[in-house]
Amino acid sequence: MDSALIPEGVKRCSVGKFLIFLGVVGAVLLWGVFAMLLCWIKGLNQTNMNDYYGFALWIWADLAVIALGGGAFFTGFLRYIIGKDELKNIINYAVLIGFICYSSALLILAIDIGQPLRGWFIFWHANVHSMLTEVAFCLSCYFGVLTIEYLPLILENRQLEKVPFFHHLSHNMHEIMAVFAATGAFLSFFHQGSLGGVSGVLFGRPFGYREGIFIWPWTFFLFTWSAAACGPCFTILITKITEKVTRKKLVKDNVIELLAKISGWMLATYTIAKILDTWYWASVTAPSKGFWVLDFYSNNPFYGPWILVLEIIICGVLPALILITESGRKSKPALLLAVILAAIGVSVNRWVMVLQVMAVPVMPFDSWYMYFPSWQEIATTILPVAYGVILIGLSHRYLPIFPQEKELNPVD
Amino acid sequence: MNKQHNKAKKFGMVIDLDKCTGCGACMVACMAENNVPFKADETNKLDSITWLRVYKLTNGKSFPNADFCYLPRPCMHCEGSHGHSPCVSVCPATATDYSHETGIVSQIYTRCFGCRYCMAACPYHARYFNWWDPVWPEGMEKYLNPNVSVRMRGIVEKCSFCYHRYQLAMEKAYYEGRREIEEQEYQTACTQACPAGAIVFGDLDNPEHAVHELKKNPNAFRLLERLGTNPKVYYISSREWVRQAGDNYLRQEGKSEKN
Amino acid sequence: MKVSRRTFLSIGSFIVGGAAGTALSPLPWKLTDDLSIWTQNWPWTPMPERGEVSYVNSVCTLCPGGCGISVRKVNDRAVKIEGMKGHPVNDGGICILGLSGLQLLYGPTRIKTPLKRVGEKGQGKFKKISWDEALKEVAEKLGTLRSEGKSHTVACVSGSACGTVPQLLKRLLTVYGSPNFMSVPTMQDAYAVTLKLMHGVDACPGFDVENADFILSFGSGIIEGWGSTVRMFKANSAWQDKKIKVVQIESRMSNTAAKAAKWIPARPGSEGVLALGIAYMMLRDGLYKKEVCDSAAGFEDFRKTVSENYAPENIAAATGIEKETIESLAKEFAGAASPLAICGRGQGHTPGSQYEFMAVHALNALAGNINKAGGVFTVPDPKYIAWAEPELDETAQKGMSSPRIDGAGSETYPHAKSLLNRLPPAILSAQGECPVQALLISEANPCYTLSDTQTVKKAFAKIPFVVSFSSYMDETAQYADIILPNHAYLERLEDAPAYAAGLSKPVIGLSKPVVTPQFDTKHTGDAVIALAKALGDKVAAAFPWESYAACLEETLGDKWKSLNEKCFAVVEESIEAPLQFFKQECKPVFAEGDEKQYPFVLMPYDSIRLANGFIGNTPFLTKTVPDTVLRKNDIFVEINPKSAGGDSLSLREGSAVMLTTPKGSAKVRVHLSEEIMPGVIAIPRGLGHTAYDKYLAGKGINCNELIGPAEDSGSGFDAVWGIRAKLSSVSI
């Protein structure tokens, strides 16, 4: 029925099957939309957020997807600026994942702020001193870049491509993609960094506060670094999942391994930097404010300091070691484990640097409170996941996302 | 250019914790003056708006050596360094600001779009988010004070040192051909109400104001001074453990830094 | 195919053109701006009207403290209550309840029109009726009872006995023919009996706290609302400045105890014993004012009794206080120039045992500080209400000669003027017809404030005709048959004599209307006059005034003008008070219940953030209640961690437990606290309302339901201060 839209030379599941898939994920999406509307109409009292968890699940999801979407800018950077040509076989997917992640981030932000209709104040009445202003500008601009990067992919649809205007547009955009990739990399450096700066500049919150270089706290660089390291891991992870779901090999191993190797070294260096940062913070910054490092964790009744072990050792050192060793990269289960851990690691880092910064008591007579998100928060957090799955489904079905698919899966 | 400027002032508070009885009159005076809303259930203190909150500090000892002390916590109106208080510089929409004229950290409710970054920045939990629409039982909205805007849901609010009272005092001064006001012309609602006379308010830089001397009391301290927030609310306590409880200290610092 | 493609392109171009044109028009930009402005002015977020500001001075009547208030108005709305500067009682200060008074004035608990009961008693179902109907119905009922010769079965409960409105009610009862005028007892009544017995005078106590230089407080909540709240707060601050020592004797560390220079956690209920223990030391070491005491009547008897029974070793077990502590207390107390011993637990809303009051007063007597600066003054009862003696007809004379239902003034209870606590048992124990056929209630909420509230409610349900004058839908109003709502306190003109607040120089205040009445209410004074006129004849003749306002103006006479201007007049009257030591026949009051079955002693405590009398807590006050006291609807019982880990119990912070006393049980949560004596547990007064609104009703439990009355053998007052209790685990 929709065969005219499907790229030539590849095989897709039946329309019925695809519609069932869309229906199931669409139902989840609608559930999320319902929760979103509740939050917009009734206000944020629909959540379990409070004055001690003003930054909660959503902002965590926001920072996490932005970090995980970092694969787009870094892969683009490697492909177009450094000239790792093999990566052209995965760049499309990296861009799509990035697009999904960034549009989700913007959507979550639109739900998370108390006055969505005033959201544009951040641009119109911008305070240049605020890290969040920097985030907003770079994030929006980079989303624009991602849209521009994603657009030619859409235009490559078999039917759209027939329109000469679109065909030429798509072709010309491909030609100048390096410019956009460079812009994207530049913007990403700043917004990933300024997201790190969000907690790093809070000198009233010794848990998050970091000293730094010029106006940037160290978390500025650590966030960019970790996004560059873990974003591609997430791209690999999603590629692997897509291959599993479609029961097809979509990207050749050498491409994956190259990306994994680069990520591995990024992750390794990042982890070293993170350890140094943690050490300096624990031994110099925090004590100067009167805190022994375990003070920050001791009152947490749930996970205590174990979260530090999880983030740095299990989800930092371990995946880095797997990815920088050739045998680790070549072993499929090890690679999968490594990219999963890396994705978890960067998410845990964002959790710590967002929720905990606000929840750790600073006044000696204040307390740690626990928080569990309401169903509305969970639903609205799952909403972008459902939306991402649908967009991937549609894109995979109708767009030539994987250039190697035809070669790897010859149709009889 | 400068002729239109009013003299720079630095309003601040000195709260005598030896006198404070923890009665909560300051909290209610503040709520009544500033149109702070209330819900049917306000027992969840994590979403209960109290611009001025009275904390109960305990010395951690067991009966009969236990002791406690109340500590009223308004907004500290941190000066940080050169007015860069923790919250002011982080607001992306310039909804909160620090004025060198008064030293007051302002919050403009109609500008705020509710990102809550300032709340994350404030270590004193002095900022409150309006999770709910403010609702008064029918008829009760009659007591609302027109000098203070009622806050809509979805934005952050906090203690303003009753800034509207400064505005009104200045209006009177202008009417009478003055550009300056006397100490008594501008007092916050909590200061005025405190039945124990524990709160003193004025210009910290003005030697004629009581707070100028009081803040030099050897028993005076500020909350979390070590963070560099440079708050403008001072506390006085003759009890050492109370003064110690105002900041964080490492064990080896021997709790002797402030006596 | 051809057409559809063209259509597609055309529509596409149209849309693109439209988008471009829209972007070039003000529409999207102005709309974006306007939508954000809409969020800044949401129609459902109230926007108070601006206007001209004015101030009205008045007197707060939410408690007997007599503070001057200055109410800020914008146009005709009252927007803020502040303390009146220069007022002799509070000089600009104001308490937490007074500050939130506008929530009472404009609050949802106001009764807006006269009401007539339609449901069962206590159910709170009423219908609106007119004032004419309501007054007529009450007058007819009273008229019928009177004509049936049952005038003495009509009773009246008033929040206070002081002031023109209570006196008008009393006058109505008198000319109608009933002796049963009752007021809600407080520590002032126990003090009045003490002064009567030890000085032979009808007087109120006046504590010269401003000039005292050593304060020995037997559980008085100096900064919890005892006496005139703001005045005590100011005194406390002045003591801090002057380094004057306060010693607080109390088994739980109240705010007062925490602020005091010394906290002595004595066993609960042993305060009187400890006072006499200190007296023992003073007598033994000759530390008392011999020139005052030696000549006083009964002194030798007193000395003998104390010397025989109150040596430190005799009382150590009862009080839990060591000899050295008692000795040094006695030395410090006697050594001070103007020491002052005070009692009356917490806010002093309950009378307490005569034994304790007299023991504490004896300390003041021994220190020679009666009617001395810094001591206790005997302040004569107010005399400004001097109406002509009413003429009683035969029915009235007959009615007035019948015995009082509560037994006050009888041989058994010669000293008490009224014993409200004895009313419920009198009703419930009567055979046949209810001894109270009609009850008038003004400014009182006995169905909440009296001990063993369930029994009180049962008694009230038995009274055939209850008339409430309450401005608010409180628990007692719910038991009324007719409600004649009074103007709220900021709507009415009334005298506010502050005699019951321990002021050394009492103040007569004039409470002035700040706003016009918001609803269809009527001043109780006017309602009483209207009822009297409707009853006719000599009853009507005793009320010659055309309105309450006229009555008040006439009553205040030459004071009227200055009161109207200043809102207060300071009374400088004193009374001779010869000292006599009354032989201690009174007994301490013990906590009810078997020690084995009930291992704990449960004590209610007063908190300044919880109004626990006739006035229900305001939403603002409830908002300030800490989450270690109330969480959602659960109340917390304070318990020392040492007691919490008993054999069968292993209580943690927040555990749910069943709190059981001989009077009842309730589910509560645990708050572990080092600020309470092991073996003692405590819950606050002022919660557990069933009436009022959603901001108050259903929150926590009313401790009065768990506590039974304990009649004092000396006075007949309810002197209960606690009850034995047990905690048992429950599943949540």
Added chain:
Amino acid sequence: MSKPVDHKKEVLGDGSGGFAILFFLLGLVASLIVGWVVYPKLLYSQKNQPVDFNHALHIDLVDEGCESCHFFREDGTYSGVPKLAQCIGCHEEVQGETKDEAIFVEQYVKQGREVPWLIYAKQPDCVFFSHVAHVKAGGMDCVTCHGHIGESASLKVYEENRITGYSRDIWGKNISGLKTNTWDRMKMDDCSECHEEKGVNATSVQTGKGACFVCHK
């Protein structure tokens, strides 16, 4: 169906381009009309004042100009639109023969009802505008912000923004938001323009301009 490719070329190559441009222009013009003409009409509702008022007539009869009726109270606050009490002195009985005068006296003065005037210059609730600071301390005249309303013989129609509830005078008559006179608009930008120029309390740490609390509450 035999030559679909040719069809495509034909359609795209010839007629379609012209159609596309035509419809593009149609869309452009239509939306411009909607945005510039229809939208403002829909956005503002028109309300007449309850009673007309002749400023020009009154200004000749009073001694102290605008402040005769729009005066300062002793606490420095500004009384704004006069209350009935100020009018009663002269208008206890009907003066003159206009219909509005009759309505004013009969429906308002005699019944003791305040006139629900619609206030053109009403600032939103979040604004603390101090008249005394501008007029007494700043020495400004009324015209700068209010224009020549004092010389008008009749009150103009009050236009209310249906979304915001604001008077149209805040945004200004011109829907584009452009102005020529100081009194054409009363938005925050207009206040800050003058404040910046004069350097009024430029004490904000964030902006270096006037601090927020100078004009907001």
